[in-house]
Amino acid sequence: MTFTISRRIGKFVFDRRVVLLLVLAGLLVAARSWLATHPEHNPWAPLDLNDPRGWATQQKLVALRDDVATCRAVLERSEVGFRALEPAGEGECRREDRTRLSGYPLSPDTPATTCPVAVAMELWKRDTLEPAAREIFGSEVARIEHLGAYSCRRMYGREDGPWSEHATANALDIAGFVLADGTHISVLSDWQGEGDKQRFLRAVRDGACGAFSTVLSPDYNAAHADHFHFDMDSRWTSVCR
Numbered sequence: 001m002t003f004t005i006s007r008r009i010g011k012f013v014f015d016r017r018v019v020l021l022l023v024l025a026g027l028l029v030a031a032r033s034w035l036a037t038h039p040e041h042n043p044w045a046p047l048d049l050n051d052p053r054g055w056a057t058q059q060k061l062v063a064l065r066d067d068v069a070t071c072r073a074v075l076e077r078s079e080v081g082f083r084a085l086e087p088a089g090e091g092e093c094r095r096e097d098r099t100r101l102s103g104y105p106l107s108p109d110t111p112a113t114t115c116p117v118a119v120a121m122e123l124w125k126r127d128t129l130e131p132a133a134r135e136i137f138g139s140e141v142a143r144i145e146h147l148g149a150y151s152c153r154r155m156y157g158r159e160d161g162p163w164s165e166h167a168t169a170n171a172l173d174i175a176g177f178v179l180a181d182g183t184h185i186s187v188l189s190d191w192q193g194e195g196d197k198q199r200f201l202r203a204v205r206d207g208a209c210g211a212f213s214t215v216l217s218p219d220y221n222a223a224h225a226d227h228f229h230f231d232m233d234s235r236w237t238s239v240c241r
């Protein structure tokens with residue numbers, strides 16, 4: 001009698017384990033096939049800027065900061081035109097990674113930056129800048145006016161202290177925007193107040209925080225009264241202000 005009961009209990013436990021394993025295997029298969037159709041949520045899928053943004057996008061962007069080859073492969077995969085320029089400079093201003101986007105509307109020219117900055121610029125243009133111009137002004141972005149990417153100097157041009165991200169062109173300063181309908185929006189003249197231009201500038205500043213690791217605007221300090229500073233420094237905690 002005792003023998004039969006314990007055998008039955010044993011069989012029952014065994015069946016439950018089998019059912020549990022089958023359920024887990026089913027979940028695994030379902031998760032794998034879901035991830036295959038949602039690469040933006042899959043940390044192992046290569047980053048493609050044409051995919052929607054997802055849970056894994058940010059982590060993949062961060063990973064590009066130390067890997068030029070992987071970063072340039074992202075631009076190629078995403079069909080973003082660029083040229084890889086020869087390394088240049090010495091010491092703290094040595095630039096191993098000089099990547100110049102081809103079709104980007106920077107004005108007066110498109111400077112070479114690091115590849116992670118180029119990827120972030122493209123992401124920001126697609127996800128934030130162009131939608132904001134359409135939504136607020138019903139127009140397209142014709143030109144993005146910049147104040148430079150590369151500058152061999154320490155932060156704020158000081159004699160000592162940490163080197164600026166500009167020393168390796170891992171940064172970009174943006175001064176204003178010109179839309180296809182002729183609207184001109186300037187960080188210096190249009191930051192203060194309440195209106196479409198102010199709403200636009202705040203939207204593009206806030207949206208930049210999802211693409212760049214550091215975003216500084218006139219809200220940050222007086223040194224940024226006339227431009228947005230965007231960079232891809234490797235600090236874990238980023239500034240977005």
Ligand SMILES: [Zn+2]
Nearest residue numbers: 171172173229
């Ligand atoms: Zn700057």
